[in-house]
Amino acid sequence: MVRRVSKERQEIAEELTHFVKVLNDESSSGALIVVEGQRDASALAAIGFIGITYLLCHNGSLTQLSEEAKNHRKVILLLDFDHKGRVLTKKAASLLEEKGIRIDLFHRRRLKMASKGRVQEVEELARYSDFLATSWPCR
Secondary structure, three states: OOOOOOHHHHHHHHHHHHHHHHHHHHHHOOEEEEEOOHHHHHHHHHOOOOOOEEEOOOOOOHHHHHHHHOOOOEEEEOOOOOHHHHHHHHHHHHHHHHOOOOEEOHHHHHHHHHOOOOOOOHHHHHHHHHHHHHHOOOO
């Protein structure tokens, strides 16, 4: 049976494939990737992310994040687009900037664009894992 894929879903898959490749490159170049929790980290891994993530809601306070961030060239905040995620993003960005730590919100916006707004929580990326794995083996 041939699986038909909508053009929009195929475009999302292409964009997410590119997104995760760039995120892997950033991680291997010394960026710290920050997500809210384990399900977010698992969803990123499911679509091909191979780097290490910092779990903001499981590793403690924003102060601990700022201490960990000192060991990295920059911090990429990939927190959810819901109210809690927006509040955490603002707080984390403010604190890290105060401490002179370079933050990156581009990838957060890129995720929103790549998913055409369909991903509101990072853990929702997991629903694309099968499609990406079968359609784009060149991850």
